Amino acid sequence: MEWFTPWFSAPGYELSRLVLQRALAVVYLVAFLSAATQFRPLLGEHGLLPATAFVRRVPFRASPSLFHWRCDDRVTGACAWAGVVLSAAVVAGAADAVPLWASMVMWALLWFLYLSFVNVGQIFYSFGWESLLLEAGFLAVFLGNAETSPPVLTLWLMRWLLFRVEFGAGLIKWRGDACWRDLTCLYYHHETQPMPGPLSWFFHHLPKPLHRVEVAANHVAQLIVPFGLFFPQPVASIAAGLIIVTQLWLVLSGNFSWLNWLTIVLAFAAVDLSPLAGTPALDPAPLWFGVVVCAACLLVAVLSYWPARNLVSRTQQMNRSFNSLHLVNTYGAFGSVTRVRQEIVLEGTDEERLTPETVWHEYEFKGKPGDVRRLPRQFAPYHLRLDWQMWFAALSPAYTRGWFEPLLERLLVNDRATLRLLRTNPFPQQPPTHVRALLYRYRFTTREERRRTGAWWHRTFVREYLPPVRVTGQYGGRSW
Template sequence: MAAMEWFTPWFSAPGYGLSRLVLQRALAGVYLIAFLSAAFQFRALLGERGLLPAAAFVRRVPFRATPSLFHWRCSDRFTGGCAWVGAALAAAVVGGAADAVPLWAAMMMWALLWFLYLSFVNVGQIFYGFGWESLLLEAGFLAIFLGNAHTAPPVPALWLMRWLLFRVEFGAGLIKWRGDRCWRDLTCLYYHHETQPMPGPLSWYFHHLPKPLHRAETAANHFAQLVVPFGLFFPQPVATVAAGIVVITQLWLVLSGNFAWLNWLTIVFALAALDLSPVAGTRSYDPTPLWFAVVVCAASVLILVLSYWPARNLLSRTQQMNRSFNSLHLVNTYGAFGSISRVRQEIVLEGTDAERVGPETVWREYEFKGKPGDVRRLPRQFAPYHLRLDWQMWFAALSPAYTRGWFEPLVARLLENDRAALRLLRTNPFPDRPPTHVRAVLYSYRFTTWAERKANGAWWHRTWVREFLPPVHVVSGSDHDAGRP
């Protein structure tokens, strides 16, 4: 008992009780959204008849390389059930279930959330190849060791959350500074709001801000990502001020675009540095169980050891973005937009019910939920929900190399009016019977000017570039067999 009395003051941080509560509930909310994304999209993207079937992937790749429940069973029913179980468990944690059970049971709930989502990420291939997938897993693993309402927040786990936030912000800042010259001459935001993967409803207005304000935005971003993160490790109130700056800059990014749950997760991590005790007070907790302290310290040592590779990457001139150094995604490296596109190109999928294709053929467009299509449609807000196919279409427009493996199956699904695939889209111009031919064309998109917007009501102006995929049609009953006329 005397040993624990000596141990508790430096191990426990009772003043961070409210910060932990909000952090855990918000993190569980992100888990909920992630599992709902899997429930609604996994089957069409990675199911038995998906664009990149996970069942075929697990036959090629061993369990040790991609640990996942789906190495055991990978049917649509099982993966769908896992997604809904994860969503239900996440919703329960949001509602306070993890605080209503013993500490060991709460840790098991967080561990189950982590492993369920790891199972999806490790078989998700390019559709789960985004940095925020690993970010959620790394944060979810740390959450196992944050405790619950029965014990004071452990200092090591809170510091590891700050270390994660530091790597997210500082890594993103370094990749920009080392990358595209426009970040150093403060001109990247002349283009970024227009060419980002999935603009939001306010992106048009952000794009039309005065150029001096764009330069100020860029400079503020460098300050927030290259200077402020060091403040997270200073004593209070400096750490709280640094966390507050991170929150404000992330909310600015939330308003200006759709980046799934990346910005929201970053805000969640900032809570680990917020001292809310002057507002909420400090409650008393039961003594910290010795077994819990041992487990937290052991996990902390593991994370610190694994941090060697991300830390080395931060210092490297050949810094990599969004890389996991182990198959469990425990400690990773992050970053985004090391280079900025100056021109926006979009792939538009079109179909026709004409028996023969010629110059007079009437083509009808498929509309996606999030990515630009109809020039008069205001971009929608979807984040923190992740539209995985829409994001891949943005990459595909950058280079045909990004279409490898999934684009032709998508076209084949459209040729047969596959219900699962069509649910990924906003509109189907052929509700009664499948099209006879489908093609893809490439357009250059730009935001309209104030005058153009007033004159024709359009948010976008687009110009034909070229045919991306010539017309194809079904040539047999095979699942993916489509041919060009």
């Protein structure tokens, strides 16, 4: 084995691997917790888009998932909580306390459990960070544990993944909206992003020259810095450090689920922390493990053809998976930036007969803007799936297909599971007789408006998004 160890192992990266694996397990924990608390009302047997109907019409080979075997609320709930327990065990060090093969089995179980949710999650699991977690989780199977030195091939695959995340995001911006090229996108983005955070109002009110500096720095961080990941140390560590800093800036400015946090985690594959921990003497990697890692590397190399071709294509796509296992994907975000923020506000009334004097009461969501006096909250890395879809629904009714009408139906009967997705229910005793949807334009208040009114948002009525609907399902005499 002496000939095998020097080129296969990466001594000095043990602490980097430890940080990477434990932090990745934390992301898994958050993802499974999100599934445990949201999957049933969104995709359960009586959810907005029941996964049971999905698995009946989509074959296993097109969407591999445990739930093709059985897809009821008891099974999906048990799998979600099993994922929470297993990821918590890995965070606590269980994967380093067992033999190497058992550690790989634990990581593989996490990956396949979460793949099972993503592959039946339809529109609610269609975001790029789902595929990113699956791809990173798959590579983690081949990182080894405390028994062996980190495999250098797997660390390079992690860097290749990080490169695609950053460089792909940079290219989609440069090729997309003109405001990225004239450095003006952040005049709007902090205000119009899907779910602003508690500091987004303050970021929005930074001087415009600083906004232009932010955009320029983003181009450097995503189009130039990622190449440094493939250079010798200390250049690779410096490049990873710059990526971490820019991602922390994004964490402060908005809520993007675990996208930014997972990108930070991946950066540790390029960080040499040996000056902090030294280089412990570990046993050589078993030959069988080396063979498995080489096979995984070959698989990733073959599958990289499609995302690499996508990167150089003038018709670059973002957040695309080229296979049903979500391995070696393409990434990117905000190729275009919305200039005006619109929000759908859901209202209900308990009056039997509607008149111009009817009193309507608003439903409040946990994350998306509603009450103009409520400061946006920090939820990331936790992902509020319904809130995000409401942002898309405000952009176009096309994004509501299949789930918006069932949402209103659940509100009309005070469905407890659905109401747990919301912040407030204005009808705690009896369900409303009617609900409706209104469209508003939202903008951040100015500093003077904020001092005078105490409000973080100013909103202007645009139009009726959907007329009142009764429990019968008839929409005021109009079709959906």
